[in-house]
Amino acid sequence: MLSDAAIAVKNVSKTYKLYGSMVEQALDVLGLSSIRFWRKPGFSEYPALNGVSLTVARGERVGIVGRNGAGKTTLLKLITGNFQPTSGTLEVHGNVQALMSLGLGFHPEFTGFENVRSSLAYNGLSGAELEAALTDVVDFAELGEHLHQPLKTYSQGMQARLMFAASTAVRPDILIIDEILGAGDAYFSAKSSHRMESLAATGCTLILVSHSMQQVLQFCDRAIWLEKGEIAMEGESLAIVKAYEEFAQRLDWESSRRGPGGGSVLENKELRKKLLEDVFKHQEGAEGVVIAASTSASSGGVSRWTGEPGIKIESVRVVDQLHEVKGVLRSGTRAAIEIEIVAEASGEFPCRFVIVLFTRDGKVLSRHCSDEVLLHLQRGQRHKASLVYEKFLLGNGAYFFSAAVYKELVLSNLQSAKAYDLLSRSFEFKVLDDLPDDPSVFHHPARWDLGPLS
Secondary structure (H helix, E strand, O other): OOOOEEEEEEEEEEEEEOOOOHHHHHHHOOOHHHHHHOOOOOOEEEEEEEEEEEEEEEOOOEEEEOOOOOOOOHHHHHHHHHOOOOOOEEEEEEOOOOOOOOOOOOOOEEHHHHHHHHHHHOOOOOOOHHHHHHHHHHHHHOOOHHOOEEHHHOOHHHHHHHHHHHOOOOOOOOOOOOOHHHHHHHHHHHHHHHHHHHHHHOEEEEEEOOOOHHHHHHHHHHEEEEEEEEEEEEEHHHHHHHHHHHHHHHHHHHHHHOOOOOOOOOHHHHHHHHHHHHHHHOOOOOOOOOOOOOEEEEOOOEEEEOOOOOEEEEEEEEEEOOOEEEEEOOOOEEEEEEEEEEEEEOEEEEEEEEEEEEEEEOOEEEEEEEOOOEEEOOOOOEEEEEEEEEOEOOOEEEEHHHHHHHHOOOOOOOHEEEEEEEEEEEEEEEEEOOOOOOOOOOOOOOOOOOOOOO
């Protein structure tokens, strides 16, 4: 066990037994299944985790992503000690606070205040320390008089606020959060972000499971992608998010292509293996994947989503006021992002070009959508579209962006969108301001009116 490791998981597997009846379960638990030697066992085995190994360093913030049934919650329950592994070893160093289910550990008939006091006392707080923590929870949760109402009357968002406040008031060594941040509103999410940043500064280790990729990018330095009980990939958060999103999109695309009678894509092992291999090839920068000419690809390389046939993006460039390709731009100057496409066949192509800018922690800064144009192209013919910023107003920092060309795009109904090509979160650039210490993300145009009172 490394001295700086908070969690060490080595070749851990967890297998559940799925029983056909309560009688079969009782016989197996009591060790009596063998008395009915003439019958096959009345249960099947489901491998939730298979040979998982990972290490989480003290103070590290790790996101765990994966589809439902990938083994994420099972892994967390092993870390918290709720389950024991079927095989392998697992070590956890430090006290653990886990937010894995709304209401878990809280009594629905007790008031919020009573539940918090009990939770803090259970975690070893007493006297002045308990009162200080209780005050902190009350201030953070901002539930007012609802604190003195039974927990069963709370909404999911209210429960999430209370449980998060109580769990983080005791400054755990390891904080585990499984999805419940999604129950809160934007204000709660912002407060939680500040709280987790503060905990990280004290050396707290964070394990976050979320279907929100923006949360993983915002809160986590590193991510682990679980697929069918095994680690498919791990590394820097942005690279993992891009690979996982591409895989999920490819699964959706294949499922829609096959239609209702095409069978389950998820249960087709050979197809899943091929889709995974395709995603990994993109991560390795395999031949045939778009590489931006003299423009920096973001962590994990170019992530190309499967799209409609006809047009593909061939290159993406970020250029400065002199039309020179740059990875670093000066704030306040002219700049442009250029997309060059190539026709895979001859014909008419309705097109809308889209650029979406993101901050490093995954927040959407701006979405730029062109008007629709009808392009008449011959096979192999190229066409360029430029997004021009007459005055680039972003502040100091690193940013990344997606580039896409759509066949159909209605912003009020994105589920119906059909893209020819989409390169998700694939490109990066930096911005330098005149004042290197200016923390502004965006310099919003405005003017001061300093005239006298009328």
